[in-house]
Structures are given as C-alpha cells and as structure tokens.
Amino acid sequence: MVGGSEKHLRAAKNGFDMLLDQSFATGGWGPDEMLQTPGSGKVFASLAKSHNSFETPCGAYAHMKLTRYLLRCTREGRYGDSMERVMYNTVLGAMPLQPDGHAFYYADYHSQSSTDNAADTAGTPNDVLGSGGKRVYSVHRWPCCSGTLPQVVADYWINGYFHEPGAVWVNLYLPSALRWSEGNAKIEMELEGAYPETSEVRLRMKTTRAVSFALKLRIPAWADGAALQVNGRSVQMAVPSGFATVQRKWRTGDTVKLQLPMKPRLEILDEAHPETAAVMLGPRVLFALASEPVMASSAQALAIQQAEGGEWMLQSANGVVKMVPFTSVQSQTYATYIRVT
Numbered sequence: 065m066v067g068g069s070e071k072h073l074r075a076a077k078n079g080f081d082m083l084l085d086q087s088f089a090t091g092g093w094g095p096d097e098m099l100q101t102p103g104s105g106k107v108f109a110s111l112a113k114s115h116n117s118f119e120t121p122c123g124a125y126a127h128m129k130l131t132r133y134l135l136r137c138t139r140e141g142r143y144g145d146s147m148e149r150v151m152y153n154t155v156l157g158a159m160p161l162q163p164d165g166h167a168f169y170y171a172d173y174h175s176q177s178s179t180d181n182a183a184d185t186a187g188t189p190n191d192v193l194g195s196g197g198k199r200v201y202s203v204h205r206w207p208c209c210s211g212t213l214p215q216v217v218a219d220y221w222i223n224g225y226f227h228e229p230g231a232v233w234v235n236l237y238l239p240s241a242l243r244w245s246e247g248n249a250k251i252e253m254e255l256e257g258a259y260p261e262t263s264e265v266r267l268r269m270k271t272t273r274a275v276s277f278a279l280k281l282r283i284p285a286w287a288d289g290a291a292l293q294v295n296g297r298s299v300q301m302a303v304p305s306g307f308a309t310v311q312r313k314w315r316t317g318d319t320v321k322l323q324l325p326m327k328p329r330l331e332i333l334d335e336a337h338p339e340t341a342a343v344m345l346g347p348r349v350l351f352a353l354a355s356e357p358v359m360a361s362s363a364q365a366l367a368i369q370q371a372e373g374g375e376w377m378l379q380s381a382n383g384v385v386k387m388v389p390f391t392s393v394q395s396q397t398y399a400t401y402i403r404v405t
C-alpha cells in the first residue's frame with residue numbers, strides 16, 4: 065500500500081491462494097496451528113485426528129486483514145467472498161470471552177467417518193473429546209485468542225464498505241447505515257435485511273442533493289441467479305470480478321433490492337475423498353448435530369428442508385438429522401463434514 069510494490073502484492077495474493085488450497089469449507093485453515101502442504105492430504109487427515117482444526121480468533125483476525133487489504137488493492141470480489149465465509153462460519157460463532165481470561169480458541173472440525181477406525185490411538189485428545197466436534201473454551205487463561213477476539217470484532221465495521229471518489233463498494237451485507245460525502249452531497253445509505261438468514265438485501269438512499277456515483281455490490285460466486293432491482297425495476301447485471309455496478313444519479317428515496325439466491329450445495333475438502341463433504345447454504349456451512357457419523361445420499365443432502373428457528377433437517381441414512389450454522393451450535397456434538405454415499 066505504501067510503496068506500490070508489485071512484488072509484495074503478488075506475495076500477498078500467493079499467500080492467500082496457498083491458504084485457500086488448504087482451507088476447510090468454513091474458510092478456516094491450519095489444523096494444529098500448522099500450515100499444510102497443499103495436495104498432501106494432511107488437512108483431510110486432520111478430520112479424524114485433531115480437534116484443534118482452526119485457531120479461530122487469531123486466524124479470523126489475520127484472514128480478515130489479508131482479505132481486506134487484497135480487496136482494497138485488487139477490487140476482486142473473491143477476497144470479500146472469503147472474508148464473509150470466515151466471518152459467518154468461524155469467529156461469529158466463537159464463545160464470549162470470560163472475565164477470568166478463558167477464551168474460545170480452536171474451532172473443531174473433527175468428523176470421524178464410519179470408515180475411520182484405529183486412527184485415534186490412546187492418549188490423543190480424542191479420548192477426552194470423542195469423535196465429532198465440540199465448542200469448548202481453551203484450558204489456558206488469557207491466550208492469544210483472548211486478545212484477537214475483541215480486535216476482530218472491532219474490525220467488523222471497516223470490512224463492510226469501501227469508498228473512493230465516485231464509488232462506494234458494499235462488501236458485507238450487514239444491517240447498517242453508511243454516511244459519507246460525495247462532492248457537495250451528504251449521503252446516508254441504509255442497508256436492511258436478515259441476510260444470510262434470508263436472500264434479500266435492501267438499500268435506501270438519503271442525500272442532501274441529487275448526486276452521481278457508482279454503487280458496487282459484491283455478488284458472491286455461489287449466488288447463481290442473483291437479481292437486482294432499482295426503484296422496483298429489474299436491472300441487467302454484469303458481475304466483472306465479483307461486483308455488480310449501479311451507476312446513476314441518486315436521489316432521496318431511491319431503493320435497491322438485491323436477491324442472492326441460496327441453494328444447498330456440497331463442498332468436498334480433498335479431491336481424493338469426494339465422499340466427504342460439507343453442506344453449504346449461501347456463505348454458510350450447515351453443521352450436522354450428531355455424535356455418530358452422518359451418512360446421506362447427495363440427493364438427500366441437497367434436499368435439506370428449512371425448519372423453525374434457523375434450523376434445517378437432513379433426511380440421512382440413519383434418520384432425520386438437525387443442521388445449523390456455526391452461530392447456532394450450542395453444546396451439542398456436531399459434524400462439519402458428512403459422508404455422502
């Protein structure tokens with residue numbers, strides 16, 4: 065940013081791609097706090113071996129910084145997609161910091177499939193935690209993650225929007241109001257909606273005078289069939305580099321409605337294990353609340369049904385299994401990955 069060095073930008077891009085190559089469906093990475101060689105199968109192997117899958121507050125803080133700077137430098141939506149994925153699936157589900165310094169540290173993606181057997185030997189943490197994931201506090205008081213959790217939370221507000229003369233970029237669809245000046249106009253843009261619980265995002269403009277600027281909206285790569293309306297009229301949308309642009313003269317009362325349709329999809333962790341998949345809906349992973357390995361056909365996994373209270377139901381081979389986003393996992397044992405038959 066300071067020196068305009070192409071070399072440093074390329075290093076940051078390469079670093080991001082290296083992380084992406086070894087990321088879980090949640091966007092988290094680095095089981096046991098180690099970067100793994102892409103393609104080595106070690107991230108997959110960690111599912112059966114480790115409960116220390118992603119160092120959540122520190123990792124999310126680092127990931128959000130990296131993606132925020134890459135987004136600023138490149139204006140490519142893929143960095144925003146990645147930031148959003150890490151936010152909803154990892155740090156937003158971290159347990160609150162305790163007054164005595166106990167903090168949430170590792171997200172646990174342990175997902176023992178029915179074919180794993182002797183992988184867990186005596187003396188490993190699995191003897192304590194068993195198979196499947198659990199949300200637990202670190203045994204340490206005031207660990208690194210007790211510092212980065214408040215830092216990452218404080219940064220939520222600098223991740224949502226970006227501004228340059230003549231354009232405002234919306235990266236995260238957080239209910240909020242953005243105030244800024246464009247030439248002589250003072251503008252307030254209100255963002256509403258329950259995204260990602262629902263697929264609709266609404267924006268409303270208030271401005272002291274009519275003013276031209278480009279509104280740039282991030283369209284996540286998964287949002288097939290995304291649609292845009294301005295003042296109730298459908299607008300043709302092109303999405304170069306992951307952002308749609310509405311360029312016009314804005315007036316008070318102008319509204320924008322964005323639909324980001326969410327269809328269930330499966331995401332595998334490792335090409336060598338296409339049977340092990342996470343169920344995704346929009347930016348979020350749905351975690352299966354079960355202490356036994358969950359098996360389902362891909363048709364069953366893609367036909368999950370929404371139930372009351374932000375839950376989904378999966379008709380699995382062993383009966384109905386409840387699925388929830390990470391923010392709704394309480395003390396239950398869960399599987400991040402299911403076995404698709």
Ligand SMILES: [Zn+2]
Pocket residue numbers: 119121122123207208209210212
């Ligand atoms: Zn940490």
